[in-house]
Amino acid sequence: MSGEYSDLQVRDVMNSPPVTALPIISVREAAKKMLDNKVGSLIIVNERNTLLGIVTKTDIIREVVARGLDPDTVRIGDIMTKNPYFVYTDDAVEKAAEIMGSHNIGHLPVLDPDSQKPVGMLSKTDIVKLAPSYISVIYSLRSEIDRRERLREL
Numbered sequence: 001m002s003g004e005y006s007d008l009q010v011r012d013v014m015n016s017p018p019v020t021a022l023p024i025i026s027v028r029e030a031a032k033k034m035l036d037n038k039v040g041s042l043i044i045v046n047e048r049n050t051l052l053g054i055v056t057k058t059d060i061i062r063e064v065v066a067r068g069l070d071p072d073t074v075r076i077g078d079i080m081t082k083n084p085y086f087v088y089t090d091d092a093v094e095k096a097a098e099i100m101g102s103h104n105i106g107h108l109p110v111l112d113p114d115s116q117k118p119v120g121m122l123s124k125t126d127i128v129k130l131a132p133s134y135i136s137v138i139y140s141l142r143s144e145i146d147r148r149e150r151l152r153e154l
Contacts, residue, residue, distance in 0.1 A: 010096055011089040013130050014110045014120030020045045023052060023077025027064050030055060030076040041107040043118045044080045051109055051118050053080030087122065088113040093130075096122055 019037045021030055023044050030042055034057060044053040055076050063079040064071050086109040087096045096108055110120035 008093040008130070009089065010087050010091045010093060010110055010122055011120070013093055013096075013126050014089070014122045015039070015126060016110075016120035018043045018109065018118045018121045020049070020118060021055075021076060022047070023075060023080065025076050026072050027060055027069075027074045027076055027079065028071040031057075031060055031071065039121070040123065041121065042076070043109045043121060044076060045118060049117050051084070051086065051111065051116075053077070053082045054084040054107060054109060055080045056107060084109060086111050089119060093127060097127055100124055100127075 019033060019039050019041075020043045021033060023046075025033075034040065034042060041054055041056040043051060044055060046052055059079050059081070060071075063069075064074050085099050085103055085105060087099065088111055090113055099108060100106065106124045108122045109118050110122055111117060112119045
């Protein structure tokens, strides 16, 4: 992709600092933290601030609420996506859009390339707000993947 947004780096678009949580907190605590910080996802880290996973509000709905589980007893680490896709601060926004589109994900933790620690979060919404031209990258890749999967099923 070329044009005015082609040289944007993830650091130009990401939300920083990221909202993080330890895997031992309850789903209720995690939901409250998301609400208090007005975010749709949490980066799950260990005590050394190393990326372990990610949890989104959709994960909470699908894995806890819809199943009738107790949000006070389920730990966020039990429902997190382990070893999530991520990007570095100096990656191109286009690369992030391609990862999101090809894997149908809406949030990417952003790591510092030197420390390997989370320093931000990037969402589809962040990209589309700043660089609307990338919406086609995100959604056309997803459409192509869906089309290929349907063809394989035939």
